[in-house]
Amino acid sequence: MRMKVADMVRLFVRPDAPLRVEAFDGSSMGPDDAPLCIQVKNSRAVYYMVNNPGELGLARAYLQGDIDSPQLVPGNPYAVFKRLAELKPYVHKPNPSALAQALATIASHGIRRPAAPSIEGPSRLKRISEGLFPHSKAGDAATVSYHYDQSNDFYAMFLGPSMTYTCAVFDTPETTLEDAQKAKLDLVLDKLNLKAGDRLLDIGCGWGSMEIEAARRGIHVIGVTLAEEQVKWGQEWIRREGLEDLAEIRLMDYRDVPEADFDGICSLGMMEHVGVKHYPAYFKEIYDKLKPGAMLLNHQITRTCSYAGKSAGPFIDRYIFPDGQLASPGEIETKVHDAGFEVIHEENLRQHYALTLHHWNDNLVEHWGEAVKMVGEPKARLWGLYMAGCAYNFEMNNIQIHQYLCIKPNRDGTDTYPLRPWWPLH
DSSP, rough: OOOOOOHEEEEEETTTTSSSETTTTTTEEETEEEEEOOEOOOHHHHHHHHHHHTHHHHHHHHTTTTTTTTTTTTTHHHHEEEHHHHHHHBBOOOHHHHHHHHHHHHHHHHHOOOOTTTTTOOOHHHHTTTTOTTTTTHHHHHHHHHHOSSSHHHHHHHTTTTTOOOOOOOOSSSOOOHHHHHHHHHHHHHHTTTTTOEEEEEEETTTTTHHHHHHHHTTTEOOOOOSHHHHHHHHHHHHHTTTTTTTTEEEEEGGGGGOOEEEEEEEESOOGTTTTTGGGHHHHHHHHHHHEEEEEEEEEEEEESTTTTBOOOOHHHHTTTTOOBBBOOHHHHHHHHHHHHHEEEEEEOHHHHHHHHHHHHHHHHHHHHHHHHOOOHHHHHHHHHHHHHHHHHHHHHHHEEEEEEEEOBBBSHHHHHSSSSSSSSO
16 A cells, blocks of 8 residues: 555654645645644655655755745744754654555655755765865865855845854844944954954954954954955955955965964854864964963854764755864863863853844845845755754754863963953943
8 A cells, every 4th residue: 555745754743743744645644723834845855855864855855945834934944943843752763564665655656866956065975085084174175165165245145244154242132233243253352352463363264354353453463264255355355444454364274374473363163164183283273373371262163062973964064064073162171271271261152143043044034035046045045944953953052152261371370361351241
């Protein structure tokens, strides 16, 4: 007996779930007034999920428009994502004989492996076969380029005028995104306690917002990134502001920066690309580039616990951050201390990143038509899904983001900073 799509869904989802499913074969399950309706629009969606069960198969079907929902706002699918996550208590393992029947039904229509969406990147094994080993210089250059060398105008649609692709800092939920991003940049510079004439290295500088803010304070700043499009944007921004004598952006690996004796170093949202086993070398490189008594501000996304897996899942690895890895806050702080630093302040900005992501999703919704025209609907859907999913996971404390303020000891130790925090609230 052949099974319908709705019958297959029932193998995995309890009948009392607050969900309605409508399929291309005319089958359905769940009440008409369910708070969430998922539409399976064609057989390709089924084959995607059979060939790659889990997040990768679902993502492929969603990006191609093979799975949809009348409740979906593709620029901000947060509400649908949250309702799907809330179905977890209703999900169960299928009966093996019924599962075999479902697979036999699918096989009776032919064995198919539909092509992945054209925007999907190569697998980890494919990258290695091409000589792009994780967290080598060549591998890092390729993976950073994959993520950031998109259209600058596309990023501007959701990042806004600040072009700042890291967590903002909000005084209240009503604070505007631009004010919150300015507050974050000010917080970093104030924590580093830099003054006019000091020298700052910004590792993973993005489009240059830190360079602009630091230079406006009279700080000499070098920003480095592996993304050519960011360099073009940042250099032009510096020229427009007339800050060429103070700010510079280079297409360069941070390990290749020849200068040393910096008065401060910041790394905002770059550590996710480093790779956990390379943390010791990363912090040593920074330690060696700082003057004694100078400080590092390291700002990065983390896991919440040390026993969680470090590597990203297949969706993030193929579509967003190839070779991305996250560690727990305690593991990171241990590596900081092992490199010789003293951590003098640490804070978790998890709630702030959720707010930041909601703003980015709202901006994408506002510019949805332009975004689809510029990059195509699959890629626009990808960014809406990625940002909404991240917002949910920050809210649920599945991931966090931490700032570590660290000082390099001088010959007399580190008893050189004020007894109490010297930076204002932002």
